[in-house]
């Protein structure tokens with residue numbers, strides 16, 4: 001599903017954020033990416049979403065080279081990827097309902113389905129009563145859950161979550177993880193960046209560790225080996 | 229995974245985009261109003277000048293119908309020769325109609341015109357028609373521009389004694405009409421340019437405010453069209469409002485002015501005849517709305533193209 005070959009990215013010449021990444025993620029896999037701050041995890045996500053282009057190397061998703069993607073094909077590509085951004089990227093002047101409905105409008109979901117599915121996903125993430133609040137009126141954890149709901153609502157082929165539990169208490173964090181596991185069982189390929197040792201150790205999934213922009217370990221049913 | 233994205237919007241996206249466009253306008257009241265006001269001035273000017281020009285044209289046409297060439301004959305011309313000259317004039321393409329006026333008819337008309345107040349004054353001429361030699365052809369032109377040429381031709385024709393024409397009036401009328409059209413077209417083009425600029429600026433303010441939102445939309449997989457549509461609609465709505473408001477104003481104004489002139493200057497009704505409002509607005513409404521929508525569309529497409537390289 002996701003194939004990186006010798007991928008490097010330098011934001012400014014001479015300062016690589018990621019270097020020589022080789023990575024294969026199969027369809028239907030559940031993968032954790034861990035690593036210290038500044039290791040290049042978010043950069044990797046941006047490359048996968050084609051928000052950034054690599055300085056060198058090739059990225060293939062579902063068999064297609066992202067560098068060959070034409071401008072007008074990018075929207076179709078991104079619609080298959082649900083992303084939970086590290087900084088949430090919610091629309092500040094719209095309420096919770098609108099933020100999620102927005103993701104569906106972008107992919108031209110019919111109104112009737114929007115009206116049915118938004119409340120569903122909101123109750124799944126436990127925010128059913130807050131649907132009229134603006135992001136500024138929510139706690140960090142609540143905003144994070146809105147971001148997760150938005151990423152899941154279109155049932156994407158690939159879900160990439162950048163620290164989706166960073167602001168959550170252990171109980172909420174586990175609930176979110178169960179949600180991701182559920183989506184994974186329904187066929188979605190899941191890539192999660194996290195610093196949550198307890199979850200990584202308990203879930204026994206594939207763990208890829210980045211250090212200073214380089215993959216230092218890649219273990220099936222791995223644990224949180226990194227000391228932070 | 230590699231499905232194609234529909235380039236054409238579905239109906240509910242269209243509704244959403246229009247709603248967003250309206251919201252942009254409301255949020256950005258000051259610029260929106262300035263743009264609408266400029267459009268209003270544009271369409272008002274256009275409508276006013278259009279109404280003047282078509283009415284003027286209408287009056288000129290009326291007047292042209294009265295502009296005739298009068299052809300008098302040599303004294304001893306036979307009836308057959310007169311008929312021949314008539315046929316010759318009638319066969320010309322620029323001639324609309326040729327009417328024969330006998331000496332008696334000419335006298336009747338003259339009497340009615342000059343002795344209308346006291347017909348008895350004319351009685352002195354009863355026995356002896358003072359216009360005995362004034363049998364003539366009244367030639368009505370289809371194309372006034374060719375009038376002078378025809379007059380020259382007729383003057384050279386054998387059997388023709390005199391040709392009268394009213395060339396100056398015909399010339400002045402069409403010259404004035406042409407000048408007015410040029411000035412108006414120039415002014416309107418200038419104002420339309422201002423309107424495009426203002427609408428573009430208004431839309432750009434909205435784009436600037438929504439930069440972050442637009443970025444997020446793109447990352448979620450919004451097409452360029454989906455991102456741009458609200459801003460284009462914003463322009464179109466401004467253009468439409470800027471056309472409909474002045475059209476209503478113009479309609480009221482036109483009816484009032486026509487009624488006022490007709491009442492106050494009844495004497496002139498023979499010379500001044502206005503077109504009915506329906507006839508003027510049958511053209512003015514679709515043209516103005518096309519201008520409004522067109523200008524909004526141009527402003528919207530141009531601005532999104534320039535400032536939304538997302």
Ligand SMILES: Nc1ncnc2c1ncn2[C@@H]1O[C@H](COP(=O)(O)OP(=O)(O)OP(=O)(O)O)[C@@H](O)[C@H]1O
Nearest residue numbers: 011012017035036037038039040041042043044086
């Ligand atoms: N826009 C940018 N311009 C220049 N350098 C950047 C930019 N974004 C990130 N970097 C640099 O690239 C490196 C990797 O950053 P990245 O955001 O990928 O780290 P991360 O692994 O996500 O860290 P964290 O766990 O703190 O989120 C860092 O050294 C960072 O300073």
Ligand SMILES: [Mg+2]
Nearest residue numbers: 041042086162
């Ligand atoms: Mg990061």
